[in-house]
Amino acid sequence: MTAPAGPRVHKHLLPGIDPRILALRVPDEVDGFVVRTERFVALVDTLGTPELCEQALELIADETAGRPLLVINTHADWDHVWGNAAVEGRAPVIGHRSATARVRSAGAQDTLRTKRAADDRFAGVRLIAPTVTFDTPLTLDGGDLTLELLHTPGHTPDHIAVWIPELRVCLAGDAAEDPLPELWEADAASLKQLTASLDLLRSLAPDHVLPSHGGTTDPALLDRNLSYFASLLTGRHADAVREGSLSFEAVFPDSTELSAGARAFYETCHDKAVRAAAATLGATAEQRQAAGLPG
Template sequence: MVSPHPPTHVQELRHPEVDPRIRWFRAGEEVDTFAVVTARFLIFVDTMATPALMRQVIKAVRPDVAGRTVLVLNTHADWDHVYGNRLFTPEGDLPGQLIASEATRDRLLSGHAQDRLRQQQAQDARFADVTLVAPDMTFSGRLTLHGGDLTLEVLPTPGHTPDHVSVWIPELGTVLAGDAAEHPFPQVRGGAQLAVTRASLERLQALDPRVVLPCHGGTTTPGLLMRNLEHFEFLRAQLGQLPSPADWLDRPQEAGELAGASYAQALARLGEQPGTVPAFYQDFHTDALHATLEDLAGLR
């Protein structure tokens, strides 16, 4: 997702429900990034959309680095979560250990990722100093990091992307959801991903968290997980009333309007309206309509 107003400054957020050992940083409407300070290590969860933005995060948390190992976890390989990786190489601003799933490493080393970066660099000078850096430590399945006082359980949560992972911190009852959950709703690409996305949301909900922190949406409430699940149920119930869902695949927005599941109607259920959320969620809504129609048509 590309913000129409790219951020230049990072803001640190504080919330009474969020433990102070979780440092929460926001770059405008683009993305949120976290740094978790444990007794043994400081771990950055994602590295923002540019080195310039991530450098501001590093500056803010540098006093917490003293006596701690520096780790970096990429939740997935989307550009707004990994383009600051180079700051943690041996030659970077804050050398550390880069960690991600094997699938995320594969995506970062792919020709598609290189092509995407070249296109962005040709269109926007803020990406000029971005270099794709893949993790040097990978895992498959789940991973547990023991920080002494805090435990970070890294859980596969595919759906938004096949390589996506989220973080569960049981001592704090906190989920760092990445893009597995979002406000107002997450992106889903294709009917086959609906069931996968729902399963990931249900997996996180089963943890019974007290706090859920997504990378987009700015909320802390664990109710976000149920709201995201209910959103997909709403689309399915409304579009399921249409005859022959396959006939609407090339007209998902028209199908939504006819079925009472337009973008404005979907947002209204969540207490929002188009002007109160970033514009890219309209594309997310169209994607979800199309995916739901595919699912209803049995085209998964």
């Protein structure tokens, strides 16, 4: 027998975090989470393929025994929801209303074609939209724990974060990331949305912030991400942003521990943020008004 090909899911307790929350980690790809409450078990994200999601469901079989399963999609990016086919018909899949159009978009079909051509492990992926959608904050009352689903756009339009007030834990999805979260577009509106989302999460004063990438639980991640964006707009980097000359190294001189692949990714995220900041600084008064920015 040979070991099954492709990435594996690992179930982790997180240091300092209540054991009712477990991480489901696909190394170098994404972290899903499971939250066990008295009334239900919530799987937060279905990972990048149905096979990975099946592995995750096996790993949490003890947690789900005797309790209904609810699935939450933080946002319709491939690494978070392409496992949805594994839970189709088995559990409600909860997501923001705008996730449905993203799952069914031509862009999603294109991404699937591209990833299938590059890697056989995507052969079993089917694009499955959430079955329960919401616009305003949605509260799931698990008895001992409450899950508040908060619309936090800016990384993507459909992005939601999960706030668990009893544990002061925020599952931040991709709204927060080390060293920086990626913007949806390199424009003023995306930058404004993402900073507003980070502000909202920080206003909750979480003790623990668990993003979907990077494995940290440090609540100061929100402050670091907000400081980064502020430094582009009003801080010490604003002049370089205006000149279009702000390098990744200039802002993140200590990021030498990043792998080559991660560094290349975050450099593109930084370039996008700089262009969004330049658009914000250079936007005309009319454009600023239309985007809801201060004049």
